[in-house]
Structures are given as structure tokens and as C-alpha cells.
Amino acid sequence: MKRxxxxxxxxxxxxxxxxxxxxxxxxxxxxxxxFWPDGRLSYIFVASIxxxxxxxxxxxxxxxxxxxxxxxxxxxxxxxxxxxxxxFPLASQQNxxxxxxxxxxxxxxxxxxxxxxxxxxxLPVAETQPTPGLVSISYxxxxxxxxxxxxxxxxxxxxxxxWPLKPETSVVFGWxxxxxxxxxxxxxxxxxxQSARAQLWSFLAYDLVLIGPFLAHLAVVxxxxxTSLLVYMAVLVYxxxxxxxxxxxxxxxxxxxxxxxx
Numbered sequence: 001m002k003r004x005x006x007x008x009x010x011x012x013x014x015x016x017x018x019x020x021x022x023x024x025x026x027x028x029x030x031x032x033x034x035f036w037p038d039g040r041l042s043y044i045f046v047a048s049i050x051x052x053x054x055x056x057x058x059x060x061x062x063x064x065x066x067x068x069x070x071x072x073x074x075x076x077x078x079x080x081x082x083x084x085x086x087x088f089p090l091a092s093q094q095n096x097x098x099x100x101x102x103x104x105x106x107x108x109x110x111x112x113x114x115x116x117x118x119x120x121x122x123l124p125v126a127e128t129q130p131t132p133g134l135v136s137i138s139y140x141x142x143x144x145x146x147x148x149x150x151x152x153x154x155x156x157x158x159x160x161x162x163w164p165l166k167p168e169t170s171v172v173f174g175w176x177x178x179x180x181x182x183x184x185x186x187x188x189x190x191x192x193x194q195s196a197r198a199q200l201w202s203f204l205a206y207d208l209v210l211i212g213p214f215l216a217h218l219a220v221v222x223x224x225x226x227t228s229l230l231v232y233m234a235v236l237v238y239x240x241x242x243x244x245x246x247x248x249x250x251x252x253x254x255x256x257x258x259x260x261x262x
Contacts, residue, residue, distance in 0.1 A: 002064065009061030013054040020050035024209065035087070035102055035172065041163045041213060042173075048209035049176055055205035056198040068198035069120035071186035073113045079179025080110035082154075086171050129193040132253060136188055138242055139196065143185040145235075150177030162214070162221060162229035193253060197246075204243035207236045 022030025024047040031043060056072055059065070087103035090096070131139075152160050153174030156167045165173065187196040214233050221229050246253045 005066075006061040006064065009057045013057035013061065016050050016054040016057070020047040020054065020209075023047035023050065035099065036166070036168060038166065038169055039163065041217065042165065042169055044209065044213050045173070048206045051209050052202035052206040055201040059198050059201045065194050065197060066120065066123045067190070067192060067194035068187070068196070069123065070117050071183050071190075071195065071199065073117035073120055074186050075179045075183035077110050077113040077117055077179075078182045079175050080106045080113065082175035082178060083172055084110060086175065090168065129252075131187065131191050131193050131196040132246060132250070135196055135200070135242065135246060136191065138239075139184040139188040139199065142239075143181045143188060146177045146181035146184070150174045150181060153177060159224055159228060162217060162225050162232055164222075164225075197253075200243040200247050203239045204247065207240040207243070211236055211240070 019030055019033070021027075023034075023043045026040065026043055031037075034043070034046065053072070053076075056068060060068055060072075084103050084106035087099050087106060091099035091103055149160060151174065153165075153170045155174075156170045160170070161173070183202075184199060187199050190196070211233070214229065214236065217229060248254050
């Protein structure tokens, strides 16, 4: 059972990395999977989310740390349910029947993640080491900020992102952020390091994808979006530093100090 699950996680993560590369480099075969034509930075943002999910999947598959499976499933459940609920009426309102296919797909994936969440939350957590205090506090803050920003995006509030968003893209990104809020909230509530470590792998991967394009965007960002860009970059720097310290430097939490039970 463990080998099958781990192979599925690692294999799925690798496939997602290939898709993320397609989005990052704007390959037509990858962009054809998005809901509608969009801008370069929006595609890069989608790639960063895909890489973040892939990083967590591969880490869990390699480390047998099933404590984060429930958090990831909850994240995708909320994200996909929200996107599906948005796409169903949009398909009829804009006479775009192809969106109905996406809506059904997102809905079915939400149902799958509901099952995965209910199943994985019963799995035993082998490690009882508590989550470091700074990580736990950071996760609580991240969850609150993601709810606020995600809600603003769902309401199509302008100038939230560092680049102009299509109204439809704003809603989709909003649900991505709200789903991410539950990813960190679950880890905050569980309070075990095994339930919180994969989130740092996700953050580190997400940061690495975005930091270069964001630095380049500084030269062309519209004045009214500069504050948003600077705040976003500050979050990237902080979360990246948090991940690097606790995954690679801190002796009691660094990744290679984990005892892998295969």
C-alpha cells in the first residue's frame, strides 16, 4: 500500500512539474489546458502553484510523511469546489459551453479530494515533534492574509495583484488563495512538525518560481501596482527564508534529520 501510494505521489508530482514548465515557458500544449487566454505573469503564477503542489507531493512520497496529505487534500477540496461553483454559472452566462467541461472536472476533483481528506486524516502521524513556534505563528498569519486577499480577489477588487487580472482570472486566483489558507490553517491546528513540513517545501518551490519574474517586473510595473508587488516580494523573501532555515539549517527540523520509515 505504501509503495503504491508513494509511487502515485512521486509520479503525479513529476507530471505536474512538466505541466508547470509548460506554463512557465508558455508552451501552447500547456496553455491550452487553462480556462481562457491570459497574460504571461498569470501563467507564471499558475506554474508556481503547480510547482508548489508537486514539491509537497514528491516530498511526502519520498519521506513517507503522510501527516501533510490531509492538508493538501483540504487545500484542493476548497480550491476546486470554489472554482467549480464559479465556472458552472459562467458557462451559461457567457455562452461558453466548453467551460462546463472544466466546471465538471473541477467538481469531480473536489469530490476526490474530499474522499482523500477524510481517508488521510485517519492515517497515524509517526512523528510527534511539535511545530516550531515561529512556523506555527507564521502559518496562522499566512492563513489569515490568504483569506483576506483571496476574498478580495473573488470580489474582483482591483490592484490586489502586482499586474492587471482579468475579472474571471481574479476569481480563480482568489479561490486558489483561499484553498491555500486552509493548507496552512490545517498545519497550524495539528501542531506537529510532520503535518507542517510539506508546506515549507511548497513555499520554497513557489518562491523560487516567482522571485525572478517579480524582480524583472519591478522595471515595468504600473505605479499603482508597485506597493502590491513590493509587499508580495517581501512575503516571498520571508517565506523563503523561513523554509530554508527550518528545512536545511535548524538541526532539530532540517529535512535530512528525519527518520524515514519505509
